[in-house]
Amino acid sequence: MHILETRKLNKRFGGLHVTGDVDFALTPGEMHCLIGPNGAGKSTFFRLILGEHLPDSGEILFQDHDITRARPFQRIRQGLSVKFQVPGIFKELSVRQNLVIALQHHVDPRMLPEEIDRLLEFLGLAHAQAQLAGNLSHGQKQWLEIGMAIGLKPRLLLLDEPTAGMTPDETHATGEMLKRLNAEGMTLLAVEHDMAFVRQIAHRVTVLHFGKVFAQGTIDEITADPRVAKIYLGEVDA
Amino acid sequence: MEQTSRIRRILALIEGPQTLGRGPRFWSGFALVLLLACAYPAFADSYDVGNNVYFFNWLFMALGLSLIWGYGGALSFGQTAFFGIAAYCYGVLTINLGDAYGLTLFSLLAAVGCSALCAAVLGYFLFYGRINGVFLGIVSLSVTLVLERFMAQTAGPEWTIGSARLNGFNGMGNMPSLTIPWPGGPIVLYPDLPLYYVTLALLIAVYLGLRMLVNSRFGNVLVAIRENPLRAEMLGYDIRRYQLMAFVIGSALAGLSGVLYTSWGNYITPASMGMTAAALPIVWVAVGGRSDLTTTLVGALAVLIVFQLLTIHASQYALVVMGALLVITVLVAPRGIVMALVEATLRLSRRKEAR
Structure with a gap:
């Protein structure tokens, strides 16, 4: 059984074929990274899974349910969650209030304060809980959003370049945070450019190129594949 | 026991992250202002007191717009449409039904309900049609202007509903004021002391009720939508439903303003839209x-x-x-x-x- 599966997923923008017949499957408990040169269709593929865009043809199955036409919030309620590239937080609200909004829907109101304290501790943001979220450092904003995304207790967490703009130390700490979540049973799918980070977290890697699945395997298999080096570096051999 | 703690939790929402003012200092100030408002008629001419109810009449619409725009982030430029709909509904209903047996109060509820219903229909197309930002303002403004134009051309004698004549740009008049049935004889709420206290009580109730609403889970989601609608949706909230609900509540309050204004002055004109x-x-x-x-x-x-x-x-x-x-x-x-x-x-x- 796969937790997420796409079958012949197609999306065009005008004459541009952004994803073409993408067949992709994700095993429960996996940490999977999606890489590819700019314009490979990674973000579009993500948006199709989230329901921000609807595909022209093809199917998306989540835990064996067809979610191809479901609205984004319905997908989230089924167990998907997302962390955007640009931190998607509520800047004018306090850090704590951000988490309240994320958790209030599915946590008993009596348990909510305790649950939020636990999450703040996990994110290392307990000291900043009263601050406005917009005043946090970039890395802290990213963590806050990860906190909001995992607060939903998702089966599958999608991460769009979760370490964009982070310092190397913050990137490493984020990797360790994601590994802890994975150890607790969460499946993760991340779009990422930073190969050191991919090496740190990924069990398997998929390379997208011109909207198609170009290669798939472990990070060692992918980096050893001369065809992958070629699409990243052009026709010159690496 | 469970019931009591639930009520206590709801009452606690009167203070919260979405409202300024908390603690004994704020509430002492609030009590003082309320006391002054209650004592004001003792120091003023009752004619002036009745006239000044005019100011209170509009505040319901302002609070409703604060909910829709300030909290929900959706700028509606046409709240006067719902003000006008309720005002005309109240006029037509009371002129036909009269003021006995609490029928003016029934008319008030029916008129506000009518505004809420119109807001629900318009809001459905706006929010479920993903009309946001400046376009929401343009469409809502257009609606109120269309209603104004429409009512302005109802001067002819054919524009009559029962015994109520719409009367075009000259406006519709002579509807009865709100009347409360009372054992010792009905209390007619002319612009005088009773109307002042009733409107003040209504205003306080709406203000406190809205404080609880915006500090509730509903209010949390509403400000989340204002701050970042995509993130709010990606937390599993059907943001269209929340926006629509805020729009309906805010527009019902505009309707309440419309009824109170019409009952206060016994007059309504298309210019109000x-x-x-x-x-x-x-x-x-x-x-x-x-x-x-x-x-x-x-x-x-x-x-x-x-x-x-x-x-x-x-x-x-x-x-x-x-x-x-x-x-x-x-x-x-x-x-x-x-x-x-x-x-x-x-x-x-x-x-x-x-x-």
């Missing part, structure tokens, strides 16, 4: 500080009083001053002048404490 009328609520709410109920209330009341004084003493400048006030607010204190004053006071007191 026109361009000038539609723009004024934006000024009241923006100048005070739309993202908080208290600053909205204080700001709207202050602007209304200034506007009224201007229309009496320098009517040619009244609208120009209102426009200038909006421009100054947007440039100098985009979050509202009352809000800026509150924030400055808080900063000062914090600095003093730090010393």
Whole structure:
């Protein structure tokens, strides 16, 4: 059984074929990274899974349910969650209030304060809980959003370049945070450019190129594949 | 036991992250203002008291707009449409039904319900059709202007509903005032002391009720949508439903203003839905500080009083001053002048404490 599966997923923008017949499957408990040169269709593929865009043809199955036409919030309620590239937080609200909004829907109101304290501790943001979220450092904003995304207790967490703009130390700490979540049973799918980070977290890697699945395997298999080096570096051999 | 703790939890929402003012100091101030408002008729002529109910009538619409725009982030430029719908409904109903047996109160509820229903239909197409930002303002403004134009051409004798004549631009008059059935004889709410106290009580109830609403889970989601709609949806909320609910509640409050105004003056005209009328609520709410109920209330009341004084003493400048006030607010204190004053006071007191 796969937790997420796409079958012949197609999306065009005008004459541009952004994803073409993408067949992709994700095993429960996996940490999977999606890489590819700019314009490979990674973000579009993500948006199709989230329901921000609807595909022209093809199917998306989540835990064996067809979610191809479901609205984004319905997908989230089924167990998907997302962390955007640009931190998607509520800047004018306090850090704590951000988490309240994320958790209030599915946590008993009596348990909510305790649950939020636990999450703040996990994110290392307990000291900043009263601050406005917009005043946090970039890395802290990213963590806050990860906190909001995992607060939903998702089966599958999608991460769009979760370490964009982070310092190397913050990137490493984020990797360790994601590994802890994975150890607790969460499946993760991340779009990422930073190969050191991919090496740190990924069990398997998929390379997208011109909207198609170009290669798939472990990070060692992918980096050893001369065809992958070629699409990243052009026709010159690496 | 469970019931009591539930009620206690709901009452606790009167203070929270979405409203300014908490703790004994705020509530003592609130009680003092309320006391002064209650005592005011003792020191004023009852004719003036009745006249000044005029100001309270509009505040419901201002609070409703604060909910829709300030909290929900959806700028509706056409709240006067719902003001007008309820006002005309109240007029037609009461002229036909009369004021006995509490039928004016029934008419009030029916008229407000009618506004809410129209808001639900319009809001459904707006929010489920993903009409956002400036387009929401344009469409809602268009609706109120269309209604104004439509009512303006109802001068002919054929425009009659039962015994109520719509009367075109001259306006519809002679509807009965709200009347409360009472054992010792009905209490007619003419612009006098009873109307003052009833409207004040209604205003306090709406203000406190809205405080609880915006600090509830519903309010949390509403401000989340204002801050970042995509993120709110990606937390599993059907944001269209929340926006629609806020729009309906806010528009029902505009409707309540319409009924109270019509009952107060026994008169309603299409101009109440026109361009000038539609723009004024934006000024009241923006100048005070739309993202908080208290600053909205204080700001709207202050602007209304200034506007009224201007229309009496320098009517040619009244609208120009209102426009200038909006421009100054947007440039100098985009979050509202009352809000800026509150924030400055808080900063000062914090600095003093730090010393």
